[in-house]
Each structure stands twice: as C-alpha cells, then as structure tokens.
Amino acid sequence: MSIVLAGHGLIKKYGSTMALSGVDVEVRERDSLAIMGPSGSGKSTLLHVLAGIIRPDGGQVLVRDERIDNLGENRLSALRRKRFGFVFQFGQLLPELPAEENVALPLMLEGVPRKAAVERARRWFAPLGLEGLEGRRPGQLSGGQAQRVAIARALVVEPDVVFADEPTGALDQNTSTEVVQLLTSVTRSQGAALVMVTHDADVAAHCHRILQVRDGRISGHSQYTVA
Numbered sequence: 001m002s003i004v005l006a007g008h009g010l011i012k013k014y015g016s017t018m019a020l021s022g023v024d025v026e027v028r029e030r031d032s033l034a035i036m037g038p039s040g041s042g043k044s045t046l047l048h049v050l051a052g053i054i055r056p057d058g059g060q061v062l063v064r065d066e067r068i069d070n071l072g073e074n075r076l077s078a079l080r081r082k083r084f085g086f087v088f089q090f091g092q093l094l095p096e097l098p099a100e101e102n103v104a105l106p107l108m109l110e111g112v113p114r115k116a117a118v119e120r121a122r123r124w125f126a127p128l129g130l131e132g133l134e135g136r137r138p139g140q141l142s143g144g145q146a147q148r149v150a151i152a153r154a155l156v157v158e159p160d161v162v163f164a165d166e167p168t169g170a171l172d173q174n175t176s177t178e179v180v181q182l183l184t185s186v187t188r189s190q191g192a193a194l195v196m197v198t199h200d201a202d203v204a205a206h207c208h209r210i211l212q213v214r215d216g217r218i219s220g221h222s223q224y225t226v227a
C-alpha cells in the first residue's frame, strides 16, 4: 500500500512550549492510526499539522508525495476540502440544516449543485445505519446518530484521509464502540486512511496502529491486528 500522508521532522512551538519536537509519521492507504498520550502531549497539534490546519515551524507534511505545508492558504484550504474529511468531538453539524444537507455541504462547497449533492449524500445513510433520518435536524438526533452524520459528511468527498479528533469523546461507552466501529470500517472500505486522536484505549484498539505521544515526541508505536 502506498503512503498517503507523511510528516517528517515536524516541529511546532508556542512561545517557549515545544508542542512538537521532531515527529515522524507515515500513513498508508486504508491504514488507521490512533494518536494517544497524556493531556498537553501534542496530540491535537500533531493532527492539526498533518491536516494542514496548523503550519509547522519545521519539517514537512506530504500528501501522496506532494508537500503541503508550504502551499498558499487558498491552495491549502482547497486541498483540505477535496482530500481530507474531518470528524470532531462534537459533530459540528449546522443546526438549521437537515442531516442530508449537512452531509451534502462539502460537495456544495466544491460547486456540486444542491440536488446532485443531496442525492450523493443520501447514499451514505444506509452504510452508516442512518436510514430514515435524512430529514432530521441535528437537534432531533442522538449523540451517536449525530456523530454518524458527521462521519458521512467527512466521507462524502471520498477523501484520501479522514482526521478525527476525539470523535467519541462526548459519547457513552456502548455508543462510542458503535461509532468507532463504523468510523474505522466505513473509512477503510471507502479506501481512505484514518488518523484519530483519542484518550480511550478501547477506541484506539479499533485502529491498525497506535502512536504514543509524550512531550511532543513519539514515545511508542504499537501495531494491532484488527479483526
């Protein structure tokens, strides 16, 4: 499998705080990588740097061999919209839009007409166990359903990489297991890679690999066999 995403020698400083002190990471197609570590260790910074949201102070980020950390803001945000999907702790769905339009939104931002975008968005509802909920607004969904809508929204552009920052952080244990199972399996079957920050070892165990971060450095790397 080829490498879709790589970070080489990543450095990020906030004043005198070294949030990342030279991190190397490679992610292959269909790979899933969980980033774990204590609070303040640099997990979110690493995810945001890999996702082109924060620029590193040193090192390089490559997407399929194309360096992205030095792209201009417009090209970088276009690349993020096309090649990456995002799932956050709180789905960040737009409350006034029905679920299907929330999922269709990234396509509409890319210029796909509304009707065609909603049609493509609807295809994601069955694989994510959301049939019948297309017209519900986020306030009418459970936390787990809302996160599944957020997963559909992340996948609708058929991204190379899905980035998830504590995607189960606001869910109870059972719902969390359901959501991470869907997130990892649907992402993989779609052919995308997954990079996920989590503090929950049960959630991380659904990923192929776990990267331990401590004080801005990789302190451990484990390989899991996922059933």
Ligand SMILES: Nc1ncnc2c1ncn2[C@@H]1O[C@H](COP(=O)(O)OP(=O)(O)OP(=O)(O)O)[C@@H](O)[C@H]1O
Pocket: 014, 017, 018, 019, 037, 038, 039, 040, 041, 042, 043, 044, 045, 046
């Ligand atoms: N915008 C910022 N300005 C200043 N310092 C920051 C900023 N963002 C992060 N930091 C610092 O960088 C370090 C790494 O933060 P980061 O958020 O990446 O850690 P984390 O492992 O994701 O933590 P948590 O598990 O608590 O979310 C911390 O010391 C944090 O205080």
